[in-house]
Amino acid sequence: MGFFDKLLGRKPCPKCGHPVGNVSGGKLCLHCDTYLMKSGDALVPMPADFVGDRPWFASPLPWPDVRAVQEGAVLELSAASALLRMIGTRDEGVRRLDAKWPKTCCFCGMPATRSETIARKITIPRFKGPINVGDQTVTLVAENVPHCGAHSGGLAFGRIMSLANSVAMPYGLLFRSLACRNEFRALNPWNWLLG
16 A cells, blocks of 8 residues: 555555555445455455345446436426427336346345346436437346345345445445345456446
8 A cells, every 4th residue: 555545544455455445334345346344443344144224235237338327307407408308318218137146135145035126217318518418218127136035125226335445436236135245246247337
């Protein structure tokens, strides 16, 4: 680690040695794909059986254009911008996630006994100069998401806010179970596209 890393309070990742910044609630080291947490003054890998209070443990998506997306309705401040958005936005339909799924519940990490389907409609902005031109709406769908008989809602599409040393908040899959997320990443080693 360099002088500036120490000055900024970064600590080395215990698995790969790369500097990692503020790890208050847990962060993902992108260099080794390991979730870290603080233990005293040191960083340690999160226990593999850790389960979050909401879907939080991240995996990238295989689509390079799904990064800085908009979720939900966009508030238009003028009739002209609303008309421009209406004319310039295309509905690109549905994208189905072609993934291999682990045999563990995305909620608790226990053996899966059933599956769910999740979907989320997003807008992918296309910038050309100072305005968005040609935005696309698309519905992302993940089928056969493993769950046990006691749980549901263990996976979501959403912004990834747990990246260490990254100003980007890309869009991806979020798991409640770290064990399921790690198994999913081993089966689907998609690259992190942050630029």
